Amino acid sequence: MFTKNNLRDYLMISLGVILVAVSLHFFYFPSNLAAGGISGIAIIMGKLYPVISKAIYILVLNVVFFGIGFLFLGKVFGAKTIYASFFMNIVLAVLQSLVGSIHLTNDMFLNTFYGTALSSVGMAIVFNFGGSTGGTDIVAKIISKFFHFDLGKSLLMVDFIITAGGLLVFGWEVGLFSLLSVLINGNLIDRFIEGTRTAKEIMIISQKSEAIRQFIIEKLDRSCTMLKGYGGFTREDTEVIYVVMNRRNYIDLKNFIKEVDPKAFLSVNEVREVLGEGYQDISIL
Structure with a gap:
């Protein structure tokens, strides 16, 4: 069933694919x-057989790889993966028809830098x-399954x-810049993904725990867990508030406390x- 969350996911995947396609068309x-x-x-x-466009090669290769995947791995490909793969071809075809083949710069470092940066952000979003x-x-995935290597x-x-x-095919200079892009790309993707999923885990012990609980729920629109504690020094019962929230909400909470x-x-x-709940849906991972 198609839901509001699904619509958001597909819109964000589309944005990520567009960024990757832009990096390919203008830099790679x-x-x-x-x-x-x-x-x-x-x-x-495309270099060896230039009569066919790179977008067509990507389309054909995707079809071939999906066929191999179904043969060796079974039905492990969700609708989002299939959508992202083929939407890429649409975006590349649109870019080719609108602006054609274009060189923004002949500087290999700039092409590597901007291409890798855009591609990393786009793939992280996807x-x-x-x-x-x-x-x-x-x-x-096939290598990992049959030869027992880690997927990464x-x-x-x-x-x-x-x-x-x-x-x-292209020589040492292009090859070394390509290798540099591979090494940086994987690291940047991990960094971007971690950056979007990080949060603050907070434990609070206060005589005003009820006021803090209400502020978290009513003002920050978050929930929290109330834990029963026992003071080692005071030997008195106390309440401990456990909550996870983003950095912006944490600043508001700290100022209130x-x-x-x-x-x-x-x-x-x-x-x-x-x-x-309230964060990344574990069912899509």
């Missing part, structure tokens, strides 16, 4: 940066909302092979990922 394709993935294969094929760009991810290592292995092919109970005790930790 013109500079022949075969930085792994299905786009890297398309760039190499992954964050339960999608995938398909392609060589499927090959990595399998994906890196596939990307290195594609980058090595780019080095043979400073006003109502300056003697309150707060323990604050940085949480790398939060799943469940």
Whole structure:
């Protein structure tokens, strides 16, 4: 059943795909940066057999890889992955028809920098909302399944092979920049994903626990958990408030506690990922 959350997910996946397509069309394709993935294969094929556009190569390769995936892995590909993979071709075709082949810069460093940055942000958005760009991810999953490698290592292995092919076809300079892009891209994707999922985990001990609880629920529109505590020094019963929230809400909460109970005790930790109601839906991961 299609819901409001599904609509949000597909809109965000579309935004991520658009960013990846822009990075390919304006930075990777013109500079022949075969930085792994299905786009890297398309760039190499486009050089060897230029009569076919890179967008067509990506479309054909996606179909082939999905067929291989169904054969070896079964029905593991969700609608979001299929949507993201083929929406990419639509965006690339639109860009080609609107602006054609274009070189914004001939500087390999600038092409690598901006292409990798845009691609990393776009892919992080796609992954964050339960999608995938398909392609060589499927090959990595097959290697992981039959040779028992970690999925991350399998994906890196596939990307290195594609980058090595780019080095043979385009030469050392382009090959080394492509390798640099592969190494940076994976790290940036992880950083961006972690950045969108981080939160503050807060434990509060205060004589004004009821006022703080009401502020969290009514003003911040969050929930919290009330724990029963026992003071080791005072030997008195006390309430401990446990809550997880984003950085902005934490600042508002801290300022409120400073006003109502300056003697309150707060323990604050940085949480790398939060799943469940009010946060990332665990069912799409």
